[in-house]
Amino acid sequence: MHLPMKGKRYADVEAIQKACTGILEAIPGNELKHSFDLLLDRCALSVVQTLLGAYAGVTLLVHSTWQSRLKRWLLGALLLGLLGGALCGFSRENGIIPVNKNLWSLSFVFVTVALALLLLSLLYYVIYVRQWCSGYPFTECGMNAIIMYVGHTVMHRMLP
Template sequence: MKQRIESVDLLRGITIAAMILVNTPGDWGNVYAPLLHADWHGLTPTDLIFPFFLFIVGISIYYAYKNKTASVDVYKKVAVRSLKLIGLGLFLKLFTPIPPFFEALETIRIPGVLQRIGIVFFVTAWLYLNCNWKTLIGISITVLLGYWMFLGFVPFPDGTLPTFDRAPNNWSNYIDLKVLGKHMWKPDYDPEGILGTFPAIVTSILGVLVGKFLDSETTYKAIKLVAMGLVGVLLGYLWDLVFPINKALWSSSFVLVTAGMGTMILGLIYYIVDVKGWHFGALFKYAGMNAITVYFLSSLISKIFYKIPVGVGKNIHSWLYQTLFVHDALAANFSSLLYALTVVLCYLGLGYYLYRKNIFIKV
């Protein structure tokens, strides 16, 4: 991208910071409700984070490949990057800092955040290189409608009608169990399961379309972005009446609502930063310029902190939390939040250091 759009880097950085915030509380038993995912149907602020990132992946794909044509060399680079992301995700699942240094292969979880990002990136980039914007819209509509019809109306082999509830009468869980078996997050669902990856690709395609709009010569982009986002949110909540908003399923209504909100927020940030020139949140922007690196390191170090024992019945994480953050004067939820905020600040600092050293690690 010859000229970076600061608002995109800023939103990406805020999203990464939010990912780290919700993934590293001091105590999982004491977390404020907005920092947890919805139990099943519904939407919390935490449920916005991953779709926002996939939405931004789509915007980045547009700018990275807008001047490129489909070729063997381009496809190779797309495939290599996708495999790197998937490989990093699997490494996070396999690695443990204590002997034997690998988790049990019999039950290791195969899906994951980086794995889904890798798959979504590959498919979205391939579609963008081969389809015009009208075709991309048609694919998106077809996938969202087809996903709804399949999950809601196609009977199981034994004739049982499906539901949008948890197992057993849920197509997403049924297929995950058949294909992944024990290699899932939970026996009754995996939030990064197989079927949900299809509508997740649409989330990224919508990002591509927003990137194309940002790059156009149209006027009043910020206002139009907010308006388009509002339409997406309204359509998503209307669809919620028959196909509930659900992150675990990555329901079609979830796609519209989250992409709509992402578009609205991007429009506001675009107006403030790129139109008016009122710069803010530089630390987030720096982290956003090395987003995958920051996220990967945060996940890896968090796992190390949980696995390495310190004393009796404690690990690095619990020792740091209980020693530095737990006080009688502080509510348990607040102590847990303070720990998470401290971790976020550390990784924002890392993003700043990498920026100052002109280090930009492309995965």
């Protein structure tokens, strides 16, 4: 809908509504329904990914020793990685549910959460357990998350 309206000027809100209505009426009903079904599926899978991320946070709150935290995160990473790999047949384009970022397939969600849990475990071990690194860039970004988001939104075309 954005492309047919790009570059045009409208006198008032009614003209914009009329143009939008005309464009939407030109879309076949089954294609419109299919696009909303894809959006609903993507939202459901993002909820699954969010809940799996909350698992990492709950693990941090509930378990007091670093060994139990790392054990649970690494076990979760292993299980989700194997499950995601089994769903995609351990290849990019084969299997029951191929890994597809554009469609946010279930295998994509499982594999990305497994990689995130692995990275969390590694950084937790390096920063908090062994104290080899102070975690400087990560702590600053974590304490200024809104500034990072706004900065990215404003300057995303200015930086490489």
